[in-house]
Amino acid sequence: xxxxxxxxxxxxxxxxxxxxxxxxxxxxxxxxxxxxxxxxxxxxxxxxxxxxxxxxxxxxxxxxxxxxxxxxxxxxxxxxxxxxxxxxxxxxxxxxxxxxxxxxxxxxxxxxxxxx
Amino acid sequence: xxxxxxxxxxxxxxxxxxxxxxxxxxxxxxxxxxxxxxxxxxxxxxxxxxxxxxxxxxxxxxxxxxxxxxxxxxxxxxxxxxxxxxxxxxxxxxxxxxxxxxxxxxxxxxxxxxx
Numbered sequence: 001x002x003x004x005x006x007x008x009x010x011x012x013x014x015x016x017x018x019x020x021x022x023x024x025x026x027x028x029x030x031x032x033x034x035x036x037x038x039x040x041x042x043x044x045x046x047x048x049x050x051x052x053x054x055x056x057x058x059x060x061x062x063x064x065x066x067x068x069x070x071x072x073x074x075x076x077x078x079x080x081x082x083x084x085x086x087x088x089x090x091x092x093x094x095x096x097x098x099x100x101x102x103x104x105x106x107x108x109x110x111x112x113x114x115x116x
Numbered sequence: 117x118x119x120x121x122x123x124x125x126x127x128x129x130x131x132x133x134x135x136x137x138x139x140x141x142x143x144x145x146x147x148x149x150x151x152x153x154x155x156x157x158x159x160x161x162x163x164x165x166x167x168x169x170x171x172x173x174x175x176x177x178x179x180x181x182x183x184x185x186x187x188x189x190x191x192x193x194x195x196x197x198x199x200x201x202x203x204x205x206x207x208x209x210x211x212x213x214x215x216x217x218x219x220x221x222x223x224x225x226x227x228x229x230x231x
Contacts, residue, residue: 106159108158
């Protein structure tokens with residue numbers, strides 16, 4: 001079974017600074033998908049970024065980028081120029097090769113606080 | 117973007133009663149919907165996977181007779197918590213997978229309180 005580990009239960013960062021959230025996973029699959037989701041106080045799950053394992057290039061979405069190390073099974077999220085609105089729970093998630101019933105496997109989450 | 121709605125957003129019910137939560141994909145067809153439960157300050161726990169027109173697949177430890185899931189159409193799935201007890205109080209989140217793109221979208225969640 002796949003597992004996702006987020007070793008940082010809580011983190012804080014000053015506004016405008018950069019922060020990196022870590023995530024490791026365990027799988028025997030060669031093709032898979034990795035995601036970072038944000039859950040703000042509203043509790044609505046928001047997709048931040050996704051990465052396909054077969055792509056070597058790290059995904060980037062505006063201020064959010066990942067460092068995907070397939071051999072190390074590591075998938076960290078870097079948030080640049082942190083903003084107060086980035087305060088949220090961040091969940092790393094894994095998904096096996098896509099089929100209609102493939103569920104997301106979530107890590108336990110990292111609570112990020114952006115401080116003014 | 118694709119939208120998933122949940123109704124109600126909050127519900128309070130008495131112990132022993134049943135409550136139904138609806139999950140709708142508003143602008144896409146979802147052959148698969150997932151139901152999650154989230155306790156305070158914890159991650160999402162997958163309860164079951166439902167496919168349109170067939171029985172739901174429940175995760176180990178989830179009581180199928182207590183948490184009844186129906187996925188009668190490509191845009192609607194329902195979760196019924198039967199004979200609710202205070203320990204069923206939680207935040208329930210549904211997620212729908214777009215039949216065409218396989219992208220997964222989340223509803224805003226339902227907070228259930230059983231008194």
